[in-house]
């Protein structure tokens with residue numbers, strides 16, 4: 001089966017992201033630069049995350065490196081600089097890199113996307129990156145990125 005590759009997924013989700021931000025601006029809803037940067041990271045991450053279950057080691061490796069960068073960025077942003085926390089980073093890498101999964105399984109479902117994006121939105125609110133009244137918007141932006149992956153894969157479950 002032909003599957004869009006990760007560059008295609010990231011590009012598509014970033015175009016969608018820019019359109020969403022522009023659309024929100026017409027309603028006088030603006031995010032700060034650092035908020036946009038965080039959203040950009042998560043949107044890119046979520047657009048390729050479903051293929052974590054792919055057999056190709058390249059995307060697995062890319063995702064593993066990306067997950068580590070994301071985790072380290074979050075740790076630095078919230079001021080978790082003690083060395084112990086970086087053991088967790090190693091676990092994140094090994095988990096993403098080697099966790100055995102069936103391709104196009106659970107990560108390609110709307111249920112997974114909705115659950116993951118809810119958790120991520122709440123984490124971002126909890127750590128003070130967004131206000132509570134922005135959490136729904138953040139969820140929708142993140143979820144649309146995951147959804148864009150499913151649309152490109154023409155895979156709904």
Ligand SMILES: [Zn+2]
Nearest residue numbers: 050051149153
């Ligand atoms: Zn996929």
